[in-house]
Amino acid sequence: METGKCFVQDKVNEFLAKVPDTDGFIFGTPVHFAASSGMLSSFMDRAFYGRRNLFSHKPASAVASCRRGGATATLDEINKYFGMNNMPIVSSQYWNMVHGSKPEEVQKDEEGMQTMRTLGNNMAWILKSIEAGKMAGIELPKNEPIVMTNFIR
DSSP states (O other), X not given: XXXXXXXXXXXXXXXXXXXXXXXXXXXXXXXXXXXXOHHHHHHHHHHHTTOHHHHTTOOEEEEEEESSSOHHHHHHHXXXXXXXXXXXXXXXXXXXXXXXXXXXXXXXXXXXXXXHHHHHHXXXXXXXXXXXXXXXXXXXXXXXXXXXXXXXX
């Protein structure tokens, strides 16, 4: 933890090296048993652990692709990483999900595809708004030190 790197040498450290220069994030996953893929949840556990200051104030969004159900639970799972790391969550016109078992089926989900386009437009607008605010001299909020309360007395 002192190095800011994960002790497992793989793609997580490559990702973490790019985070300081990244303006925003969109994390996507197929739905497996009403949750994100194990690969994504493991990646996010390792990438986000103890790195609030690295991700703070960077907008993020989650997207899910499913055959039929479980997407809202999956989106909720991913969005918790953002909420606990002080990241604005970018939304769309509906839940950020598409439906289909194969890419060609997903492309036929007209509502889902429109939701993804709207999400992309909203993310671009948020990023431009943040940049305009910086140029106007508006500083990002300062993070208070985290207070951890233990309710076991």
